Amino acid sequence: MTAIDSSLYSLGERIYHNPFAKEKDVGDFIMEGQAAITFPQGRMRMENVLDPKLGQQANFVFWCPVDFPDSIAATWEFWPVREPGLCMTFFSAAGAQGEDLFDAGLAPRTGVYPEYHHGDMNAYHVSYFRRKEADERSFHTCNLRKSFGLHLVAQGGDPIPSVGDAAGPYRIKLLKWQDEIVFMINEMTVFQWKDDGVTYGKRLEGGKIGFRQLAPMIGEYANLNVYALERG
Numbered sequence: 001m002t003a004i005d006s007s008l009y010s011l012g013e014r015i016y017h018n019p020f021a022k023e024k025d026v027g028d029f030i031m032e033g034q035a036a037i038t039f040p041q042g043r044m045r046m047e048n049v050l051d052p053k054l055g056q057q058a059n060f061v062f063w064c065p066v067d068f069p070d071s072i073a074a075t076w077e078f079w080p081v082r083e084p085g086l087c088m089t090f091f092s093a094a095g096a097q098g099e100d101l102f103d104a105g106l107a108p109r110t111g112v113y114p115e116y117h118h119g120d121m122n123a124y125h126v127s128y129f130r131r132k133e134a135d136e137r138s139f140h141t142c143n144l145r146k147s148f149g150l151h152l153v154a155q156g157g158d159p160i161p162s163v164g165d166a167a168g169p170y171r172i173k174l175l176k177w178q179d180e181i182v183f184m185i186n187e188m189t190v191f192q193w194k195d196d197g198v199t200y201g202k203r204l205e206g207g208k209i210g211f212r213q214l215a216p217m218i219g220e221y222a223n224l225n226v227y228a229l230e231r232g
């Protein structure tokens with residue numbers, strides 16, 4: 001695959017900012033599943049409230065209600081607090097036929113993973129701080145998948161240490177320029193991928209951003225910013 005030069009991109013106008021500092025900052029966010037959203041350090045802490053023994057039923061997704069344009073840069077700060085678990089961010093999320101993600105005609109979603117990769121929605125999703133299964137804890141990677149279909153399309157080493165050695169904040173940056181996607185942590189490129197719009201279905205455009213965690217992970221987040229992305 002031809003390398004994508006991330007230095008070609010620049011951040012344009014900031015089109016969304018959320019400090020994730022207090023409850024009212026996420027008053028319009030939409031929860032799928034059950035979770036506790038608190039702000040003990042002046043940043044958003046997410047954790048499950050259902051017993052992890054319930055498996056997928058204990059997981060959840062927390063959606064920003066805004067529809068974003070196609071070419072964007074999303075940045076946020078992340079602190080891992082408790083593992084095992086996994087963190088995931090959905091983007092370019094919409095109904096499978098282009099509907100709004102929360103269209104009443106779409107099947108309900110409750111945080112159970114198959115509803116997001118084999119349901120009636122499409123999205124890209126990047127997983128990072130993957131510490132759920134034994135192989136994830138022994139060999140740390142970040143994964144990019146495209147759904148419908150759960151296609152693993154890109155992967156790179158995760159530079160975030162385990163909780164015992166983590167300090168944070170870790171600066172996450174996700175660039176999407178038309179068919180090109182770049183994922184960075186602390187300005188280091190973790191992976192890059194170009195969607196040809198054929199191999200795994202049509203290229204996804206616009207849509208919503210959501211944050212998912214796998215129980216019993218506890219993570220903290222701050223300063224979500226979304227910018228128009230420029231290139232050239």
